[in-house]
Amino acid sequence: xxxxxxxQLDLRLAAAKPDAALRWHEGASVLWLGQSxxxxxxxxxxxxxxxxxxxxxxxxxxxxxxxxxxxAEAWLRSEAMRYLTQCLHNRMEEKKSALVTRRHSEIxxxxxxxxxxxxxxxxxxxxxxxxxxxxxxxxLALSFAARGHWVVLEKNVSKEKSTAPTLRCYWRLIEQxxxxxxxxxxxxxxxxxxxxxxxxxxxxxx
Numbered sequence: 001x002x003x004x005x006x007x008q009l010d011l012r013l014a015a016a017k018p019d020a021a022l023r024w025h026e027g028a029s030v031l032w033l034g035q036s037x038x039x040x041x042x043x044x045x046x047x048x049x050x051x052x053x054x055x056x057x058x059x060x061x062x063x064x065x066x067x068x069x070x071x072a073e074a075w076l077r078s079e080a081m082r083y084l085t086q087c088l089h090n091r092m093e094e095k096k097s098a099l100v101t102r103r104h105s106e107i108x109x110x111x112x113x114x115x116x117x118x119x120x121x122x123x124x125x126x127x128x129x130x131x132x133x134x135x136x137x138x139x140l141a142l143s144f145a146a147r148g149h150w151v152v153l154e155k156n157v158s159k160e161k162s163t164a165p166t167l168r169c170y171w172r173l174i175e176q177x178x179x180x181x182x183x184x185x186x187x188x189x190x191x192x193x194x195x196x197x198x199x200x201x202x203x204x205x206x
Contacts, residue, residue, distance in 0.1 A: 024065040030055065030072050032079065034177030039072060048075045077142060080174035085140050087185055088167060092137050136164040138192065142171040151188035165192060 029036045037055040041063065048058050048071060057063075057071045138153065150173055154166040167188065173181055 020065040020069065024068040024072070026061075026068075028068075030076065031175035032076065033083070033174065034180075039068065048072075050075075076174055077171045080142060080169070080171045081140065083174060084167075084169055084181075084185075087181065088140055089137060091185065091189065138165045138167040138189075141166050141168045143168045144171065151184045153188045153192055 024039075026039055026041050028039050030039065031037075032050070032055075035053065037050060037053055040054050040056050041059045041061055042056045043058065043060050045056060045058055049056055055072065055075065057068065057075075059067060059071055063071075139156075143152075148170070150170045152168045154168055156163045156165055167185075169184075173184060176184075
């Protein structure tokens, strides 16, 4: 039964860690995008893979709890990078598309004669291109910190010029449902795509 608590409360980390031998064994489960995946061993496959709600680990039957944990969490981290990268790419493409559409609409509203006279034919287009170029895809990095913010947008400024920021995500975010991940990304990216004061979605529950 889904928790009746607010979604952000579900992002709190458990205070106590269960015994590894009890937590990590064949038949145990891990969370992936809000779904429960059951762990199963298979030494004949070439890599760890998911089949429906089964996560088949490339491990022998006598694998130790630490081996099971390492294998399962390595897959979850790779999934975090894959899923978050895709979410980030889709979000930035949508923003760029909306930006270009708005800029071109502004150009259409003016007459060709007026634009020619004011020498502003290329200016709106250049502005759109510059703004679009400024919205380069942030660099995605996974965080392994057990405490702190789940998603942080870090500005990267070199001595020569400003570069794309780094979106640092705690890798266990992949355990959460897509709507919670979306909310976390929306909050973190707000200052980048919509410059404005950023009030952390989870600050009040830290």
